[in-house]
Amino acid sequence: MKTQLVHVGTIGKPHGVRGLVHLHPCIENPKDLETYGELVDDRGERWTISWQSSKAAALYDSQKKRIEDRNTVEKLTNRKLFVPKDLLPEPEEDEFYFSDLIGLQAKIKHEDQSEEIFGTVHIVHDYGAGVSLEIKRDQGENALIPFTKLCVPEIDVKSGWLLVRPPNEVEVRPSNEKDQS
Known part of the structure; x- marks a missing residue:
């Protein structure tokens, strides 16, 4: 059975010149994006994030190398980020993914x-x-x-x-x- 992926956030525009990005979470607690570990984007590339402020995060590629320049993260704008559904909590009654x-x-x-x-x-x-x-x-x-x-x-x-x-x-x-x- 194929693992179902759930959209948990979207990479936004660059924040500054050192490779930070605005992240737009689709989950109740944005900090959880850090705790899920690897996130998969809509092109199959793997990322981890580290919040640097309440609005900006650093991105790390699958080799754990931080993306450090604005031009590189600019190309990632609007990529959707996903996690396997089994990492997410079961929804409450009358709540649905x-x-x-x-x-x-x-x-x-x-x-x-x-x-x-x-x-x-x-x-x-x-x-x-x-x-x-x-x-x-x-x-x-x-x-x-x-x-x-x-x-x-x-x-x-x-x-x-x-x-x-x-x-x-x-x-x-x-x-x-x-x-x-």
Whole structure:
């Protein structure tokens, strides 16, 4: 079985001229980026970090050699950093790793309690103002659903599905209804 990697941070712009970088953590405690050991970037390169201040870190390559010049770290800007999921703590009840949501089947439950497949969670978006799920639909355009308890009232990661209640702004047609236009 292949080890699942989880996005834990992104390398930002250089900080100064001595090779420090701004790091943008995707985890609750940014200091944990140091304790995970080797981080793998989206190109397969391995890094370790050492925080130098609350906003800047030193990067070390797979040979444990510190990157010491601005031009080199500038080329690393926007690289995503990952760790194996098994290094992370189990999420609390009603908490989820975004990577666990991708691929779940999205269902709608109708008033008569019948269920319909709405699509599959394709992407989880988090732009800072709230998380949304992009649901890939078999027919029609993808739908964006706010990731709130109101719009996603039930999630069963182990069984591979979640229940969605799209807001009124998302047009939902029953799968048996043909496009009449």
